[in-house]
Amino acid sequence: GPSPYTGPVGLPLAPPVLLASTSEVPDAVRREIATYAPDQCSEPETLAYPGQRYAVNDNFTLWEVPCFLGAYQGTSIFAITQNPPADWATMLSLPNPPALEGENNAQMMNPEVFAEKGLFISTSLARGEGDCGTYQVFRLMDAPGETLEFQLMEYREKVNCDGVQSEPSEWPLQFQPGE
Structure with missing residues (x-):
C-alpha cells in the first residue's frame, strides 16, 4: 500500500x-x-529470499541484502554500487536522531521500500505483540563525494509495552528534522 509518511x-x-x-x-x-x-x-x-536491487539512475544501483529473519521480524542492509557493479560498494548507515547516543546502525528492521518516492520505513518491534518499538522513515539522498546516503525524516517510539496495539506510524513522534 501507500506510505503513511507524507513529508519530503x-x-x-x-x-x-x-x-x-x-x-x-x-x-x-x-x-x-x-x-x-x-x-x-x-x-x-540461509534466508527465505536472496534480496533485491533497484536502479537509482544510470550510474548507481542500490542493493538490499537480507541479513536475519526471525519469528516476527527481519533485517536487511542496503549498499550502493556503480551501475554495472565493479570493484567498490558503499554500505549505507541509518542515522540516529540527535538525542540518541551510539553508533549508526546498518540494519533496517522489517524494511518497507517505497521505490517511486525514495522512502524507506524501518519498524523494530520490541516484542511479538507489536504494541511497542521504534518506527523510522528514511529518504535516499545525494551525498558529498558522488555517493548516496539515508536521511532520517521521522523517528517514532512507543516505549510502554502496554498490550494496546496501534499503527507504528501513529506512535509518539520523537524526532523530525527542522525545515
Missing part, C-alpha cells in the same frame, strides 16, 4: 528486481558488509 521524499528508484540467488550480490557489497557489519549480517545465504 527522496531520490526515486526503479521498481525492485528480485535476485534469483545470493550469488547475484556483488563481491564488493559482500566485502563491505563483512568489513563494517559482520555482526549484523553474517549468513544471508
